[in-house]
Amino acid sequence: MEVVTTIRHEVLTLPAAHLGPDNPLPALRPLDETHRIEDRDKEDLPRDMARQIGHAPLHSLLPVPVRDGYDRRRAPRAVDALVIENDRLRATVLPALGGRVVSLVHRPTGRELLYRNPVFQPANFALNGAWFSGGIEWNIGATGHTTLSCSPVHAARVPAPGGGEMLRLWEWERLRDLPFQVDLWLPDGSDFLYAGVRIRNPHEMPVPTYWWSNIAVPEECRVLAPAEEAWHFGYERRLRRVPVPEYDGVDRTCPPHSTYAADYFYDVPDGRRRWIAALDHEGHGLVQTSTDALRGRKLFVWGRGPGGRSWQRWLTEPGTGGYCEIQAGLARTQLEHVRLEAESEVSWLEAYGPFTTRPEGEWNGVLKEAENRLEAVLPRAGVDSAYAAWRPYADTEPGERLAAGSGWGALEVLRAGWKLPGTPFEESTLGEEQAPWLHLLRAGSLPEPPGTRPPGGTLVARHWRDMLETAPATPLTEYHLGVAQWHAGDRAQAERSWERALRNTSSWWPALRCLAVADQEARHPERAADRYARAFDDLCRAPCDEEGAGTAVTAALGREAIEALLAVGRTADARSVWRRLDPATRARGRFRLTEAALLLAEGRREEARAVFDAGFEVADLREGDEVIGRLWSALTDEPLPERHDFRMRPTP
Template sequence: MAELGQDSPMPSVQPLLEPPYTVGEGIPAEVAAGVGWGKVKNIYPYPMQESYSREVSPTELTAVVLENEHVRALFLPQLGGRLWELTDKATGKELLHTQDRIMFGNLALRNAWFAGGIEYNIGTRGHSPTSSSPLHSAIVRTPEGQEVLRMWEFDRLREVVFQIDAWLPENSPVVFVAVRIQNPNDKTVPMYWWSNAAVPQTPATRVIAPARESYATDYDGSMTRVDATHFHGADATWPINNAQAADFFFDIAPQERRWEVAADGSGDGLALVSSAQLRGRKLFVWGETVGGHRWQEWLTPTVSGEPRRYAEIQAGLAQTQFEHVPMPAGASWQWVEAYGNAALDPALAAGPWDDAVAHGAQRVEDLVSEAAIAEALSDAGRWADLAPTEMVVAGSGWGALEVLRRRHATMDWLDGTGTPFAPETLTADQQPWLELLKSNEGIVEKPFEPAAVKAGSQPFGGAGSFVRGLDWEDLLTASRNASAEAAFHHAVMVHARASSSAGDLAVVADLYRTVLAGSPTAAVPLSPRSRVLALRGLALALLAAGDITGGLAQFSTACALEVDNRWLLVEAMTMAVDSGNAELALELVSRAPQSLAELGRVKFLQALALARTGDSAAAAEILKAGIEVPDLREGVNSLTELWREVCPGEDVPAEYQFSMQ
């Protein structure tokens, strides 16, 4: 496994990088209306995970195995609850694409993501904030004697609780997974869920779902309605026929069962079946380009032998991944998924589409009937609130803090019997916020009257982590908690929820200026780290408002104060180049320690800055010497573009080709 590295210390107030959303003809009004609704500005308060390397070493992980005479399933609770292996024991086939190592790449909302298995995504469009993080995990033993693996967490983005219950009944050919999401808020929240399964792709692999037409997207943000069996002159339901990366969201009629199958040349392969609430079905292909192959080799390196390709079949709450679904206040949603070997007749699976679909529907019914899905959903409902019997892995402490926060604010919460967030899961990340709550217990403020200062209470002393919520902001701005650190965290919280309007950005900038102008002799002066982050926040606000000179000046000052901050250096260099001041980027890297200057991302930015200042020869020298950028972003073709710019007429090395089109 590659080393994941330290979380970024910088608050994630930067807007998410997404293509524009456009819909073509034939897109239903429901889908068109939902495109873009519910998007988040950023993933605050989650920190970014972008410090990983590509060096692997033996790493011990906790695994939970469900096994009977038909199936063996292996889950990784410490990595987002990923179902990592699913073996059909009758054929000995691995139904999921997996590998002997875990390599991270920049594909998730928090950056770090890895390929393989079945992942569970919640919150907003993209790979979940919990993709590479532990989930609370336990064994639940039901009154009927069934052992259930339960994994759960508090999603900080939507402020909901989700749980994943997995079990394998005796003699069952499928693993059942029940997902429940609970919204404890007094308002509707936009909800997103997609279960993504990586499946082996061979020249004979075909993906089948009960719909001929799909909503197809590529990597420019557009969406059109197509016949997937006649897409750009080819049958795209065979992944190998796709010339470039693409998504196909099958338009399954309401009365049809929800299923999707990826069958190999023998007819074997994963069947992803669910109850009706998990409405969407999708096929994702990397595309048969040099870049598509390069991405797969990047994420699943070949140790020996032929490269191993994969595609993905996915199931989600909405028709497409462009949409969010409104989840009403206080709502609790639950559905069941089932995974097993479809075991199709290979001749019928490879035949005319309608025949393949009819055959697939019958085999899916034989594998796991509608009645079996309904029974599993009923079981899941009865078991959902059973208390865990044996804890396996602890997730984050943010759920436990949320319980205490809501109690302090007299807000509603859930029955946590089945998904407990125990106080012992609190860590140093939550401790400053816990102290802030404790120091304000029992204080009730009346309108226009200052609250009495509780005996022994102290001004807020700062935190290395970040939170969101207006009640947190109220606590930070209360006079009894006032400090430079409180003012800094309040500025960050306002920044995270601010719009891109000139007025909002001016307010944010003024808040940061006030923080930076504070007295160094205050009771709790601003820490050196918070000063750097305040300068960075001011820089971002000024740049977003169009003040390029002022914003880059603040970045330069911040970097001078903390020359060994890799995250700050990368961001400042990126902003400098993107803003047309490549000279500043070169100045910043010249001031950085050698250990940072040698990072792949920094060397690429240096080469890019050299090219922008007209020194193509120096840029070419860096590229020809070879650089590796571990956190190269999905869909970005910057290495190829820079090579063609500074090495005209020379073939682009295969290791620099990541184009998905």
């Protein structure tokens, strides 16, 4: 007997690290994204690909804050989940963590179709830091993992095509200022989870757009996709065309065969059905297919090298098996952004479900057999029909609210008066973060924060910058105006605004820190170091009175100050900053690494080596960052210990 599709709340308890506070300092430095290529490589690319790689890549994280307050101390924690289920599939969604589908179980066989991470462990892989592995994640914004990876999204019940209910997820993506939605539903008796996705551009100008659906699957598999060539991207930042399945004498469609982390963007021919599957040695696994708007397909592998193994252990639980990712996106590669015209939208339908076919054999024969099998269990015309049936429901207003996201969408809708059927951003979602900007919108001025709290985040879009320019020129307004001008590329005006912010204020450190970053970017390291030292002194004279924020801002500013002072050889001043950090801050892995660098700069090599020997974990180590290896090499000629080896490319 078929079971009617249901949506219900559930609470998961799993070992989870604490996310901690966001970094309170504005992200002024250029975006450090590993997926970049040299200009010379673009000459050999197809013209449309080269154009889209060069189309408005993101250079700044503003207005989004960096999320680096998490740790690696895991303890049992409750996580709210939403479960959508019929008699064939059960999908578990985490609305507080980007709407991630963390589990997809085929009920008749009891088989988990995804890689389900047994822990929640943030790591520095998202554009703004905190990200976690496993399940199906919805990546919108710009090249890289979305800034919403560990943030809440709105969720509600919505009528589904053909009866029953859908689970609607929606939010406001702040890097590109775009609203989006993901509608999840299980037709009664269906073996496939459908996902209707829509991105809207309400602006009066075109906006660069990015989307990739990332699906984590067990690493011991073979990946099938309808292509004979792929674009290979490694962490040497080179993009080149390679044959599929075999490249350099190795079958790269089997993730364990690779040594280093790499992306393979499959070059699916025009007109061919869009799909990708990951199968175990018996031919069982998961298939993802979509309407043709979702053009790209990709395999990401960690590789069997020491760096890849270290990251697998870091992100999951040792002994539980590794994972790889199969992915689907709007463009052929993740280095590209597509143009979304003014006051328009793009939408498509995806389907995820169990799949069985022959995984081994001659490549074209395997693909033909797989495509015939896919057509039998889920016809291409059926996917197109499901998409057509869903489109009228995309504008349906949500019913019962199941989870709440941020208030940023509500603020933008209030400002512009946009009508966005199906994705209401209601005033009731406005919170403390939006309060000063709501005051600016309605009263034309920014209120001063109470006590000695940090100035908070800055909105940097042109309309907010215009409002800041016409608001009363208080030190706080000048500070925020400088951040917005910096984001717009007007660095001279930004510096003038920050210099004005230093007048008639009792708290100098926010503007001094911004001017220090400006000095670094302009290659004036001595002046930057001096301003950092003054900023830290000022912060310590009037510490923040907001619970938790004081430690976060002292740690963030202290770390930057020490690095700037060490860069110009001012080791005594760097040590002075170090001593004034909270003992709990100094005990964190990132600061243990900083301590080793400080000791080395002071000529205390044995003590610096002892920091390594005692062991530490840099919780926010960035993907592709080789800082640990560089410091180790400065200390010794010995091989880098395995526990510190996170290199994702061959050693130069």
